[in-house]
Amino acid sequence: MTDRTPARERLLRAASELFYNDGVVATGIDAITARAGVAKMSLYNNFASKADLVQAYIQSRHEEWQGLCRERMEGAASPRERVLAVFDSYLDHAAFEYQRGFRGCGLYNAAAELPAGDPGRAAVAAQKEEAERLIREALREMLPDDEARAGETAEHLSFLLEGAMTRAGLEGHDARLKAARRIAASVLDQL
Amino acid sequence: MTDRTPARERLLRAASELFYNDGVVATGIDAITARAGVAKMSLYNNFASKADLVQAYIQSRHEEWQGLCRERMEGAASPRERVLAVFDSYLDHAAFEYQRGFRGCGLYNAAAELPAGDPGRAAVAAQKEEAERLIREALREMLPDDEARAGETAEHLSFLLEGAMTRAGLEGHDARLKAARRIAASVLDQL
DNA sequence: CAAAAGGTAGACAGATCGGTCTACCTAATG
DNA sequence: CATTAGGTAGACCGATCTGTCTACCTTTTG
Structure with a gap:
């Protein structure tokens, strides 16, 4: 990818925005990975759940x-x-x-x-x-x-x-x- | 049923407890009807959604x-x-x-x-x-x-x-x- | 008695959930 | 060059989600 920011950081930033705007429970895993521009497995490589x-x-x-x-x-x-x-x-x-x-x-x-x-x-x-x-x-x-x-x-x-x-x-x-x-x-x- | 309390009231009471304890989004329809002791259709007969x-x-x-x-x-x-x-x-x-x-x-x-x-x-x-x-x-x-x-x-x-x-x-x-x-x-x- | 109102259980639909897995692809490092 | 670490796309899983539908049952009321 062109963006070299590590996946963990991008995930945290994307999650931050979505959790704040839409709520924690209402925000799905797929929405987070999509906004982070990252594969789903990258989430589970960086976070246990x-x-x-x-x-x-x-x-x-x-x-x-x-x-x-x-x-x-x-x-x-x-x-x-x-x-x-x-x-x-x-x-x-x-x-x-x-x-x-x-x-x-x-x-x-x-x-x-x-x-x-x-x-x-x-x-x-x-x-x-x-x-x-x-x-x-x-x-x-x-x-x-x-x-x-x-x-x-x-x-x-x-x-x-x-x-x-x-x-x-x-x-x-x-x-x-x-x-x-x-x-x-x-x-x-x-x- | 033995309990003659109208379904709407029982649903609202059950929802009240679950929403407060577990959160609104995390509480599912089925959990509410189960706690109210009421059929699922009774919920949709009393509430639009x-x-x-x-x-x-x-x-x-x-x-x-x-x-x-x-x-x-x-x-x-x-x-x-x-x-x-x-x-x-x-x-x-x-x-x-x-x-x-x-x-x-x-x-x-x-x-x-x-x-x-x-x-x-x-x-x-x-x-x-x-x-x-x-x-x-x-x-x-x-x-x-x-x-x-x-x-x-x-x-x-x-x-x-x-x-x-x-x-x-x-x-x-x-x-x-x-x-x-x-x-x-x-x-x-x-x- | 008959009709209407309200409630029942449970199957069903389509979407989405969190999470796993495989197979492949880079880029940096020894 | 070979290994390793990190990332990719996307299929897949079983569970659960909101919401609909049918067919039946009771109770009240005219």
């Missing part, structure tokens, strides 16, 4: 967000800005997905399709934990003598963030996320 | 929540309590679903499986709008001379509520929802 591919999808989306978030964090001069950087990383994600039809958090949407005990749900929960942790650590710097309050406020801001993402996903644009960022800023002002 | 049944499922979940919320509202003595009643209605939903494995908001989870333009997504967005509206109207009574602030606070509390539901669903219990209720109460205290 569809479930394995879904796991890899969740992992890669998590890492993608970590990348966006790290960049935003590096550009943040103060703990306060680091809190808002987490909000910005969600806005980045929304902007990235906007062209193809923004449908909210790809990780949560995938988790919503998995049954109660599935390890994929725990992986998604871990990403939400990580976002809250990043907020909490920045808040600890802002409130060095009140760790309890830092923890409560971090939970508060995490709910704001995830709730705005839920609403934004349903509405198809990022206005709610922008509002949440403003609200978060005013919560920080009141500390 | 699976998509139609999904629409009815979303509608019935919305109405179920409206019922829980109305009850909570009636037991609320003040505008402040009416705001918290909306949080309680979400807690009721979590408690109700807890036995079979709590997986978060059934409406949002269903929406997460629908493609971008699907009318089901708009119906779910409408439920979130309604929750925010109920909060906003109570807040207007508390802040009769500051409608702007009532609106902003309502959005803030809606994000809190939906974000906590997201987190709670991923974690499988209602601790996050209880935390959100506490945070909401303290936000109300600061008005």
